[in-house]
Amino acid sequence: MLEQRLIDAIGPDAVKTAPEDLAVYAFDAYSEGPPPAAVVLPASTRDVAAVVKIARDCGEPIVARGAGTGLCGAAVPTQGGIVVSFARMNRVLEIDARNRRARVQPGLINLELSKRVAANGLFYAPDPSSQKISTIGGNIGTNAGGPHCLSYGTTVNHILGLEIIDDSGEVFTTSLDDPGYDLTGTLVGSEGTLGIVGSAWVRLLRAPESTRVWLAAFGDVESASEAVSAIVGAGIVPTALEIMDAVITQAVETAFHAGYPTDAGAVLLIENAGFEDDMAYAEREIERIVKSHGAISWRSARNAAEREALWAGRKGAAGAVGQIAPNYYIQDVCVPRTKLPQALRAVTHAARSNGIEVGNVFHAGDGNLHPLLMYDKRDARQVGAVIEAGNEILGAAIDLGGTISGEHGIGFEKRETLTRVFTTDDLATMARVRDVFDPRRMLNPEKIFPSGASCAEVR
């Protein structure tokens, strides 16, 4: 019945119900759920709207899905239902170079957009580490960040307007230029619980005139973190400040030969993009600061190839860890930048006391930590230890005035932890928005909001 209606609406090619096809859509990069009842691959906003109407008639929940690179279970269909894959809605609909904006479909791969507009001297700034595979729609869903948020901000700062398919299959548009409530800003980061993106107007930036990348090695992550706060405190805001500890550095070096020192306790990758006039001063100051904070080596990438090699190491860090551990769990917490040393001590303590290995690679400039907890999922003890360590890290971040997700989202993973950050009143206020957009809780149910009885109105 459901399958036939979907086929009638959007064609047999666009509907998948074979068990082996469904299994592919039951997970994201964090976890796995039961397979959905159907997967659809719409070709247009109209197709998506038709699917939503059918889902509503049949009482099936809808889960919108980008590339599945999400790290919090936000795209996992926990209640079955229909998964909407945007793999076929991956076009750049319009490039308006003069006004530095583009209209794109949600399935467009992030990096593809920058490639498409490079000839115009433009680029799309939000660049999550997964940008080679993750999609703009998925990025909008989680308000994705990345290493360059320090100076460019996160996805929400680059979305000018949205075309949204609502819970009943109607289409509406939002624009930052329209008077009225900022629905664009409210929808970004709502993890598909308020509506489904049919297309988006995104802001493009002019490519920087000059880009420099430097690498400093330190004895330990704490002194590297202190150096980061000192750079920013001195009034210099580079485009990226990324730290990798010894575990990560060695894994990356083995996998990519990026040119990182393998005998250091931590490396700090610094990128500054801007005007040539400011570069010499920035380089002098940053070098002076990192050395006065105990840097044991300092290196400047000499050309584009060296810059790319240094970045390839950073962006491939999580993948490289896959070569040294059977499984890893990547945590995502954010603390005020000056609290990084305490947060890192807490991470080390959480890992050690639970008897597991940890590697740290993180957006130091934003105070956004990503401990990679390594384990073997065939060993129940290790699984339990990782869960416990992950919880301790969340608690430490909250105690330090931070939060439980800087960029990966809440999804299914952290929804119960949300009550440790927000009061019932805070959550009930968010639920008022959800009541407006999805009163039946059919758009990506069981995500973001906790399940506890005290939060009944939130769910």
Place this chain on the structure above:
Amino acid sequence: MTLERVVPASVAELRETIAACDRRGAAIVVQGGNTLRGMGFPPTRADVELVTTGLDRVVAHEVRDLTCAVQAGVTIAALGEALAAAGQFVPLDAPARRTATVGGTMAAGWLGPRRHRYGRVRDYAIGSEVVLADGTVAHAGGMVVKNVTGYDMSKLYIGSFGTLGVLTQLNFKTLPLPATARVVLARLPEGSRTRAIAHLTNLAIAPAALLCVEGYRKAIDGEDGVDGRLCIFFEGSEALVERATRDLRSALGRAGVPEATIVDAGARETFQRALDATIANVAERSVTYRSLGTPESAETRSLAMRDLANRHELFTDVLIDPLNGDAIVRVSERDTLAFAARIERFDDVLHEIVPNAVVIAGAAPMRASLRVWGEDPPALARMRAIKTRFDPHNTLNPGRFLAGL
């Protein structure tokens, strides 16, 4: 009807006032520094004037974290001075900064000319505290610069004109204060504006603000005259500002603009005067419209508004922000009675040519009969539903926002 004025000294007091009003069906007019009272409709009901200026603490300034937290009643100037003491700022670009409050500026979603470089005011808010109509005190975000924990509720409140709740605290990202600020002023010879805009919007080093002004006598350089002027604001390192000025001079030369004056001492004050001009009033005889849009169409939209005003025998002052795409036009008359008749006829047809022209300043008596929010946005039904869910008794700023939100 007597308007009761309440100036709470604490969030608890503010919350009690709001909850009490909501229970007894009294309407609240929320007021910060009262500088943007020219935006939006006059309230349809008003029993209590709730003034936020008693909440005037800078709660925190974490210098090495580049964050701060301030209560809503802190003025933009006070926030600026507190941050400048540590060499930082938040680019809020508020007019009348000595009286404008942080809460009011954010509630109005004020948009300034530096947003091309720095982003919108809403992009700086990393956390908020708001009191809803039923007295609920709700928090969103936090004190970290990246945060995807829960919905980004701050975005919903910013620009909602106090119709969903009253902002009591905002947390911001801050930026290092640029070492050098410079304003370049130039007179535009007849017929050179379009060429000048084309050249200046393509500069390799974009100015922090680029304003093209016609009229707004004395507002910017203290001189009389209605000919076009450019007000270009640079900030950055000294080396960068020097290079930007050289590039600018040669671009002006190519555009046929012969002379430019450099203002270094007092550059920020000069820039502030340009900000102030955008809401400056001409007694009871003017209304200022702003239309947002693409940079490419800003000049066309502003000239269309000007020409229409001229056809209705209204005087105009024009301010074009070609980097952001803003067109701001103030229409006025010498005679109050004549103005009242002409502005209504002008407003009747204005939205046929510039659908999203919104009133940002002007004569209150006439505003109720103008379409001050332009055409309704496509997502209005959603917005209405949100208003109903947050403020079911229409207690907060009733009638002020568009379409009765």
